[in-house]
Amino acid sequence: xxxxxxxxxxxxxxxxxxxxxxxxxxxxxxxxxxxxxxxxxxxxxxxxxxxxxxxxxxxxxxxxxxxxxxxxxxxxxxxxxxxxxxxxxxxxxxxxxxxxxxxxxxxxxxxxxxxxxxxxxxxxxxxxxxxxxxxxxxxxxxxxxxxxxxxxxxxxxxxxxxxxxxxxxxxxxxxxxxxxxxxxxxxxxxxxxxxxxxxxxxxxxxxxxxxxxxxxxxxxxxxxxxxxxxxxxxxxxxxxxxxxxxxxxxxxxxxxxxxxxxxxxxxxxxxxxxxxxxxxxxxxxxxxxxxxxxxxxxxxxxxxxxxxxxxxxxxxxxxxxxxxxxxxxxxxxxxxxxxxxxxxxxxxxxx
Amino acid sequence: xxxxxxxxxxxxxxxxxxxxxxxxxxxxxxxxxxxxxxxxxxxxxxxxxxxxxxxxxxxxxxxxxxxxxxxxxxxxxxxxxxxxxxxxxxxxxxxxxxxxxxxxxxxxxxxxxxxxxxxxxxxxxxxxxxxxxxxxxxxxxxxxxxxxxxxxxxxxxxxxxxxxxxxxxxxxxxxxxxxxxxxxxxxxxxxxxxxxxxxxxxxxxxxxxxxxxxxxxxxxxxxxxxxxxxxxxxxxxxxxxxxxxxxxxxxxxxxxxxxxxxxxxxxxxxxxxxxxxxxxxxxxxxxxxxxxxxxxxxxxxxxxxxxxxxxxxxxxxxxxxxxxxxxxxxxxxxxxxxxxxxxxxxxxxxx
Numbered sequence: 001x002x003x004x005x006x007x008x009x010x011x012x013x014x015x016x017x018x019x020x021x022x023x024x025x026x027x028x029x030x031x032x033x034x035x036x037x038x039x040x041x042x043x044x045x046x047x048x049x050x051x052x053x054x055x056x057x058x059x060x061x062x063x064x065x066x067x068x069x070x071x072x073x074x075x076x077x078x079x080x081x082x083x084x085x086x087x088x089x090x091x092x093x094x095x096x097x098x099x100x101x102x103x104x105x106x107x108x109x110x111x112x113x114x115x116x117x118x119x120x121x122x123x124x125x126x127x128x129x130x131x132x133x134x135x136x137x138x139x140x141x142x143x144x145x146x147x148x149x150x151x152x153x154x155x156x157x158x159x160x161x162x163x164x165x166x167x168x169x170x171x172x173x174x175x176x177x178x179x180x181x182x183x184x185x186x187x188x189x190x191x192x193x194x195x196x197x198x199x200x201x202x203x204x205x206x207x208x209x210x211x212x213x214x215x216x217x218x219x220x221x222x223x224x225x226x227x228x229x230x231x232x233x234x235x236x237x238x239x240x241x242x243x244x245x246x247x248x249x250x251x252x253x254x255x256x257x258x259x260x261x262x263x264x265x266x267x268x269x270x271x272x273x274x275x276x277x278x279x280x281x282x283x284x285x286x287x288x289x290x291x292x293x294x295x296x297x298x299x300x301x302x303x304x305x306x307x308x309x310x311x312x313x314x315x316x317x318x319x320x321x322x323x324x325x326x327x328x329x330x331x332x333x334x335x336x337x338x339x340x341x342x343x344x345x346x347x348x349x350x351x
Numbered sequence: 352x353x354x355x356x357x358x359x360x361x362x363x364x365x366x367x368x369x370x371x372x373x374x375x376x377x378x379x380x381x382x383x384x385x386x387x388x389x390x391x392x393x394x395x396x397x398x399x400x401x402x403x404x405x406x407x408x409x410x411x412x413x414x415x416x417x418x419x420x421x422x423x424x425x426x427x428x429x430x431x432x433x434x435x436x437x438x439x440x441x442x443x444x445x446x447x448x449x450x451x452x453x454x455x456x457x458x459x460x461x462x463x464x465x466x467x468x469x470x471x472x473x474x475x476x477x478x479x480x481x482x483x484x485x486x487x488x489x490x491x492x493x494x495x496x497x498x499x500x501x502x503x504x505x506x507x508x509x510x511x512x513x514x515x516x517x518x519x520x521x522x523x524x525x526x527x528x529x530x531x532x533x534x535x536x537x538x539x540x541x542x543x544x545x546x547x548x549x550x551x552x553x554x555x556x557x558x559x560x561x562x563x564x565x566x567x568x569x570x571x572x573x574x575x576x577x578x579x580x581x582x583x584x585x586x587x588x589x590x591x592x593x594x595x596x597x598x599x600x601x602x603x604x605x606x607x608x609x610x611x612x613x614x615x616x617x618x619x620x621x622x623x624x625x626x627x628x629x630x631x632x633x634x635x636x637x638x639x640x641x642x643x644x645x646x647x648x649x650x651x652x653x654x655x656x657x658x659x660x661x662x663x664x665x666x667x668x669x670x671x672x673x674x675x676x677x678x679x680x681x682x683x684x685x686x687x688x689x690x691x692x693x694x695x696x697x698x699x700x701x702x
Contacts, residue, residue, distance in 0.1 A: 077631035080460030109431030155652030280428035301506030
C-alpha cells in the first residue's frame with residue numbers, strides 16, 4: 001500500500017539533508033548520506049532507502065555514527081589501501097573510497113580499498129554506477145564483524161554476518177548492477193514475512209533443532225533460528241565458501257575481526273571494493289562490446305515461461321528509477337510514517 | 352572400486368611426464384602438466400587428475416594443445432596483465448601466471464592476470480597453494496568461450512559455460528582451499544550418475560520443456576537438458592549473477608568472447624586470477640591470525656548432526672593428499688584402464 005503523494009527525489013534528498021544536518025552531520029556528510037539513501041529508494045531497494053533515515057538520525061544523535069571527520073588511511077601499497085572509517089557513515093565514506101579506487105585503477109589497472117568501521121552502508125547497488133559511468137568494472141563485498149546470523153553448511157548455529165555481494169559492469173547500453181546476499185534470504189525479508197503473517201517461499205532458516213524451515217516465527221523464537229547459507233540443505237557448502245570469500249577478503253584483510261569488534265561497534269561494517277579499468281588490458285570500448293554480447297546472450301536465452309523474459313541483474317531497478325525520477329518516489333504508508341517521525345524529531349516538515 | 356596397487360605420486364608423475372614428452376611436449380611443459388594432473392589426484396579431484404591424461408595426450412598429438420612456446424603478453428598496466436596462452440596447456444601456463452601475479456602483489460599490493468586460450472586447466476585447486484604458501488590470498492575464475500551448457504535463471508536454454516570458482520587462503524595452520532562450480536552440479540557428475548544409472552540427488556537440470564529434473568538421462572536426450580545456475584528453481588538469479596561475474600571478469604576483460612572463439616578453440620579456457628599480499632595493508636602475520644579465527648568460528652559452529660562436524664573447504668582434500676602421499680595413490684579400475692591405454696599409446700609401461 002503506497003501513499004498517494006509522490007514527492008520528487010530532489011525534494012526528499014534536500015529534506016533528508018536538512019534532517020541529518022540537525023543531528024550534527026556536516027554539510028558534506030549529510031549531503032552524501034541523503035543522496036545515497038534516496039538512491040536506494042529510486043532503485044527500488046526500499047528496505048535500504050529513507051526507511052533507514054530514522055536509524056541514521058538516532059545513530060548520529062547518540063554518537064554511534066560520526067557526523068564529522070575523515071577516514072584514516074591505515075596502511076597502503078600502490079594499488080591497495082586500508083581505511084578506518086572512524087565510525088563515519090558508509091553512505092559518506094564509500095563514494096570517496098570508490099573514487100580513490102578508480103584513481104588507482106587508472107594508474108595501476110586495478111584499485112582496491114578495504115574499509116573497516118563504516119556505519120550504515122545501505123544498498124551496495126547505489127555505489128556501483130560511479131565506476132560503471134567511467135567505463136570501469138566494480139566488485140564489492142560487505143560484512144559486519146559484530147553480527148553472526150548466518151550458519152555455515154551443516155551447522156545449526158551462526159558464524160557469519162549477512163554478507164551482501166555486488167558487481168557493476170559497463171555495457172554499450174545501461175550497466176549491469178547486481179546486489180545480492182550470500183545467504184538464502186535476508187533478515188529483513190524474514191521480518192517482513194513475519195509482519196505479514198506468511199511463510200517464506202522456501203526453507204531459508206535453520207531452527208535450533210537443526211531443521212530447515214519456511215516458518216519466520218522461528219526467527220524470533222528462543223532459541224532463534226538462523227539464516228542458511230546460499231545453496232541451502234543440498235548445496236549450502238557453496239554458499240559457505242562464498243561467505244568465507246567475503247569474510248576473509250573483508251574482516252581478514254582489514255585486520256579487524258570478530259575478536260576485535262567492540263560491543264559498541266554494533267552494525268559497523270567492513271567493505272572490500274575493487275575497481276578494474278578494462279582499458280589497462282584491452283582497447284577502449286572493447287570491454288563494453290564484449291559485456292553487451294554477454295548481456296544479449298542472457299536476454300536471448302529461451303524463457304521457461306514465455307511471458308517472463310530472462311532478466312539481466314539491475315534492469316528492473318534501473319526501470320524503477322527512471323519511472324520514479326519522472327513521476328516521483330512511491331513510499332509505502334509504513335515508510336511514510338517513519339519519515340513523519342523523522343520530520344517531527346528534526347522539526348523539518350516533509351515535502 | 353579401486354585397484355590394489357597404489358603407485359607413488361612421484362612414480363606416476365615421472366611416468367606421465369614421459370608420456371607427454373612422447374606426444375611432443377617440451378621438458379618444461381610435460382613436467383608442469385604431469386605435476387598438476389597428479390596434484391589433482393592427490394587432492395581427490397579424480398575427475399581432474401590423470402584420468403584426463405588421455406585427453407591431453409591426444410590433444411598434443413593432434414596439435415589442439417601446443418607442446419612448445421610461451422604465452423604472449425597482450426597488454427599490461429602495472430598491476431594487471433592480459434596473456435594469450437597460444438593454446439598451451441593451462442597446466443603449464445597457470446603456475447607461471449600465478450608466479451607473475453605474486454610478483455605484482457609484492458610490488459603493488461595486488462596482482463591480476465587474465466589468461467585467454469589456455470587448454471586444459473584441470474582443477475583450479477591445484478594452483479592455489481603456490482600463493483598461500485607465500486602467505487598470500489588468491490582468487491580464480493575460469494570460463495570456456497566455446498561452451499554453453501548452463502542456463503541463466505528463468506531460461507531453459509544455456510548461455511554460460513561451466514564456470515569454476517576458487518579461493519586459496521593462508522591461515523596459521525593449513526590453507527583454506529575452495530574450488531566449486533557456479534552451477535547446481537557439474538557435467539561430469541551428471542555423466543557419472545548416468546553411467547551408474549541413478550538419479551541426481553536434487554533437481555540440477557532443466558529440460559527442453561522447462562522442467563527442473565533429477566533425471567540425468569535428459570542430459571543426453573534430443574533436445575538435451577541444460578545445467579541450472581546455483582540457487583536452482585528458487586534462487587537461480589543469484590547463481591546467474593555469479594556466472595555473469597565470472598564471465599564479465601574472464602571473457603569480457605580478455606576481449607575474447609563467444610563471438611571471437613573459433614570452433615577449433617574447443618575446450619580452451621579463459622582464466623581470471625588475482626593474488627593479494629595482505630602485508631600491503633596489515634602487519635606480517637596479522638592476516639593469518641584473522642583467517643584462523645574465521646576458520647575456528649566455522650569449526651565451532653554447532654553441527655546439525657553431532658556425528659558430522661562442520662567442515663572447512665579444502666580440509667578433506669588436504670587429508671586425502673596426506674594419506675596418498677604416505678600410502679600411494681588410489682586409482683579406480685576405470686581410471687586405471689584409461690592409464691593403461693595411455694601406456695600403450697606412448698609405449699611407456701605404467702609404474
